[in-house]
């Protein structure tokens with residue numbers, strides 16, 4: 001059978017705390033503030049400049065999510081960015097370039113942990129997407145219950161992995177298919193589409209597009225509607241809908257790690273990623 005979720009989370013939480021001690025950073029990469037609405041926390045991603053998923057940032061994010069999940073005063077979280085340049089640029093390419101298999105294994109495990117923590121959260125999660133959101137960065141909106149995007153042409157959102165010469169793993173693809181459907185996902189994933197706001201709304205990858213300065217207030221008012229539903233009924237329903245998708249990752253996570261490590265270790269893939277990173281560094285505004 002599948003590993004018991006509570007046991008698995010306890011084990012992973014211990015790993016996260018050990019890792020956090022290892023980083024021992026003074027920088028606060030995730031800021032949690034209470035909102036004006038009771039029971040709602042605002043979680044701000046603050047890994048400057050673009051909230052790329054470094055191992056340290058992922059660890060801090062998971063620890064903060066776990067604390068909120070276990071704190072009975074909270075019923076919902078609004079996740080937003082405190083970096084002017086981006087909501088999230090996804091996987092930090094420096095974590096998956098030029099490192100060794102042990103590092104890739106640890107990194108991928110932690111990324112899976114984040115996905116499971118978010119996707120199976122009992123809290124209402126709303127993504128207030130106030131900047132560009134690429135590839136792995138979409139892992140947060142796609143596992144949220146509701147997505148609000150800032151109406152700004154720079155705020156592109158999508159799973160653009162193929163443009164880097166890599167393929168999104170099945171657990172990035174599955175929530176996208178659940179949200180926008182099979183055909184639209186096939187199109188978006190193969191072409192690595194990054195949708196501007198109007199198109200993002202049309203295809204359904206976001207639920208609402210509002211002016212940038214209204215993203216957080218809109219998230220709060222949507223949150224109020226969601227919190228009007230009794231928690232237990234909403235949680236049971238969320239779990240019923242999401243469990244089959246989550247179980248696929250829980251069941252196949254070791255194979256998925258092996259696939260990732262062997263794929264990412266290929267010379268041809270390392271070359272593509274290095275070229276993409278170099279291009280990013282050249283294309284300065």
Ligand SMILES: CCCCCCC/C=C/C(=O)SCCNC(=O)CCNC(=O)[C@H](O)C(C)(C)COP(=O)(O)OP(=O)(O)OC[C@H]1O[C@@H](n2cnc3c(N)ncnc32)[C@H](O)[C@@H]1OP(=O)(O)O
Nearest residue numbers: 052085086089090091092093132134135136260263280281
């Ligand atoms: C079997 C499994 C297969 C493998 C699956 C792997 C799944 C991988 C998923 C991913 O998430 S890969 C990453 C994809 N991300 C992107 O394509 C986004 C890249 N970034 C951008 O498009 C832009 O940076 C931005 C977010 C639109 C912001 O643009 P802006 O012009 O405002 O800033 P920049 O000058 O481009 O960036 C500032 C600074 O940050 C560095 N950087 C940006 N993104 C990343 C990143 N993902 N990883 C590491 N570093 C990144 C960028 O190079 C700049 O650095 P400096 O030049 O200032 O040192």
